[in-house]
Amino acid sequence: MSALSPLDRLMPRGYIRQMFCFPSTHKKISHILKAGLAGVVADVPYLLAGIVISEDRKHISLGESYQSLEDLYSEQDFSDTIDYAFIKQQHFPPSAFTVPGIIPPDTQPPFPNPAPVFRARLSLVKGGFILCVAIHHCTTDITGFGSLLKIWASHCRTGASTAAGFNPTWLNRKVLHERFNTSYRPIPASIPKLLHVKSPDDLARLPASASQPSDLTTGIFFFPQKTLLALKRTVNQHVISLDAKNWVSSGDILTALLWSAVLTAESESTSDGKDSSTIGFPVNFRSRFNPPLPPDYLGAAFIMTTATALREDLISLSSVASAPTNDEHLDSASISRLANISSIIRASLHSVDEESVRNALLYLEAASEDHPPITLGPRHDGISIVSWADQSICGLDWGDILGTCDAVRLPKLTYRRYPIVLPRVPANTDGDGEGLEVIVSFDRQIFEKFRQNWPIKQLSTLRCYS
Known part of the structure; x- marks a missing residue:
């Protein structure tokens, strides 16, 4: 049994x-x-195990296997309740996934102890099926979750006893220990920049449905890839004109736009007098080692980082006064602001290198049991933006019988949720082009302000909301 790494143990429980x-x-x-x-x-045997939390809730570990395949997988028939063609026509709204029993047992609070590592539930519906998969966050991150789904799809596609391309090194959690042996590397004397000690503010930022408004709206917005690429060309022309070595990605630009829209929507209700805004977002560091970790490493291999920009620039980017006449021709002031904010995000991503990750892991490895609780990333102002864009699930081939999935969804959320960029949507036979879907959950008033900001209104389409 492969023990959890210090980084795994910091993942959400x-x-x-x-x-x-x-x-x-x-x-x-x-x-x-x-x-x-x-x-x-058979490939990943710890899926039969559980996550064990000590009585004082300070310690977490991967327990022994105690389940069978029958415990991991369940199914039911909703063909009299859910019509696939109807919910597809509505772009699979979050409310369609709130039917009691559609989520696998034991994967919603309060969790048992031990809590199962993995659960899946098949729901047969009229004209299709919905597969809900849940894996404990303390065993993986979103990239590892995607790798696990690729393994499953490979078995379904080929029927082979071992997944095509599977390598046992994907399971080796000791790799993070081995890379940073403290016998020849100094342990940081103070807490590294990619970690911080938990404070009451951190606890206040955690979603808690009991303290959330009752009129929450969960919405999904679609940003066409052609729009994002056109914007990327325009913004990079400005970035390169200032420094030929610099560039930004379409993901950096989308993060900047979402950051601007969220901050503007919340600015009246959350004005804190600050001149700047700091957001948090995760960085997958598998490729940042030398040699790199396996791309399909199944443990957690992400770290949180932050970016800080002027509130004035962020809010101006979303203001009506600077709105362009169409989605391909921004005015020069908007281009400059967007380029600056996107470049800040890119620089923050680049700052997460092997050295900074090494220092964080060394510190975690050496931290004493009585060390104050540590959390990932530098402190930020509460807004976090997460991207699952590269999970590559919508184009994943599950074989002739299962095919490929039309959409990845979450149920209607019962708490505030800042933007999650869902897995990339490929072009399909219905005529919809490639692009990115973004899911958010805000109280109704904030949601309406968010959708009316020009980055959202001009560059995306509201596909569905509940």
Whole structure:
């Protein structure tokens, strides 16, 4: 059994959970999924284990296997309740996934102890099926979750006893210990910049449904890839004109736009008198080592970082006064602001290198049991923006019987949730182009302000909301 790494133990003590929508109605759907999952368990045996939390809740570990395949996988029939063609026509609204029982058991609070590492539930609906998969966050991050789904899809596609391309090194959590052996590397004397000690403010930022407004709206916005690429060309022309060595990605630009829209929407209700705003976002560091970690490493391999920009620039970017006449021709002031904010985000991403990650891991490894609670990333102002864009789930081939999924969804949320960029949507036969979907959850008033900001109104389409 592979023990959790110090980084794994800092992950949220809950589940990464996603809903996958498939149009297949083949009678062997359940058989293929279950047989494929048996192959996944053979490759990744700790899926049968549980996450154990000590009585004082200070210590967390990966326990022994105590489950069978029957515990991991369940199914039910919602064909009289959910019509696939109808919810597809509505772009799979979050409210469609709130039917009691659609989420696997034991993956919603209060969690049992031990809490299962993995659960999956198949819901058969009229004209298709929905697969809800949940994995404990203390065993992986979103990239590792995507890798696990690739393993499952490979077994379903080929029927082979081992997933195509699977390598046992993906399971080796000791790799983070081995890279940073403290016998020849000095332990940082003070807490590294990519970590901080938890404060009451950190606890206040955690979602808590009991303290949230009752009129929350969960919405999904679609940003066409062609729009983002056109914006990227325009912004990079400005960036390169200032420094030929610099550039920004379409992901940096989308993060800047979402940051601007969120801050502007909340500015009246959360004005704190600060001249700047600081957001947090995760960075996958698998490729930043030399040699790199396996791209499909299944443990947690992300660290949080922050970016800080002037509130005036962020709010001006979303103001009506600077709104362009169309989505391809921004005025020069807007281009300059967007380029500056995107460059700040890019610089923050670049700052997460092997040295900074090494210092964080060394510190975590050496931290004493009585050390004050540590959390990932420098402190920020509460806004976090997460991207699942590279998870590559929508184009994943699950074989002739299952096919590919049409959409990745979360149920309607019962708490505030800052933007999550969902897995990239490929072009499809219905005529919809490639692009990125973004899900948010705000109280109704903030949601309306968010959707009316020009980065959202001009560059995206509101696909659905609940």
